Amino acid sequence: MTSFGDLMGPQPVRLPGDEEAESELLNHADPEQVAARYPAASIAWAALAERALDNEQFVTAYAFARTGYHRGLDQLRRHGWKGFGPVPWSHEGNQGFLRAVGALARAAKGIGEDEENARCLDLLEDCDPRAAQELGLG
Structure with a gap:
C-alpha cells in the first residue's frame, strides 16, 4: 500500500531536491541569481514566481511558474513518474515543483x-x- 492508501497505485515519487539552490534561497540569496546558477531547480523558479505574485505581476509570475513547472516535470519523469501518482508535499525535495504548480x-x-x-x-x-x-490554495 502506498502512503496515500492506494494498493494498486504507483509509489510516491520523492525527488532529490536541489540542495544548493535551496540553501542559497534559505540564506536570502536573490532568486533571480539562484535561477541563473541553477536553471533546472524548480524551487528557484517558484521563488521568482511567488515574488512576482506578491507584487501582482501576474504575467511575469506565470512565466516563472511555468518554467518551474516544466523543470519539475522533467525531474519527475526522470524519477519514474508517469503523469499521475503521489508527489508528497511532506518530502522537501518535491516542494519546488509543487510550489511552482x-x-x-x-x-x-x-x-x-x-x-x-x-x-x-x-x-x-x-x-x-x-x-x-499548504500553499494557501485549499
Missing part, C-alpha cells in the same frame, strides 16, 4: 485563465491533497 495556479487566476487555474489545482490534488492547503 501552486504559483502557476495563482498566476493563471490573476490573468483570468480559469481553465489553467483549475488544471493546476487538480494536479496539486492528484499529487498530494495537502499541497494546496
Whole structure:
C-alpha cells in the first residue's frame, strides 16, 4: 500500500531536491541569481514566481511558474513518474515543483485563465491533497 492508501497505485515519487539552490534561497540569496546558477531547480523558479505574485505581476509570475513547472516535470519523469501518482508535499525535495504548480495556479487566476487555474489545482490534488492547503490554495 502506498502512503496515500492506494494498493494498486504507483509509489510516491520523492525527488532529490536541489540542495544548493535551496540553501542559497534559505540564506536570502536573490532568486533571480539562484535561477541563473541553477536553471533546472524548480524551487528557484517558484521563488521568482511567488515574488512576482506578491507584487501582482501576474504575467511575469506565470512565466516563472511555468518554467518551474516544466523543470519539475522533467525531474519527475526522470524519477519514474508517469503523469499521475503521489508527489508528497511532506518530502522537501518535491516542494519546488509543487510550489511552482501552486504559483502557476495563482498566476493563471490573476490573468483570468480559469481553465489553467483549475488544471493546476487538480494536479496539486492528484499529487498530494495537502499541497494546496499548504500553499494557501485549499
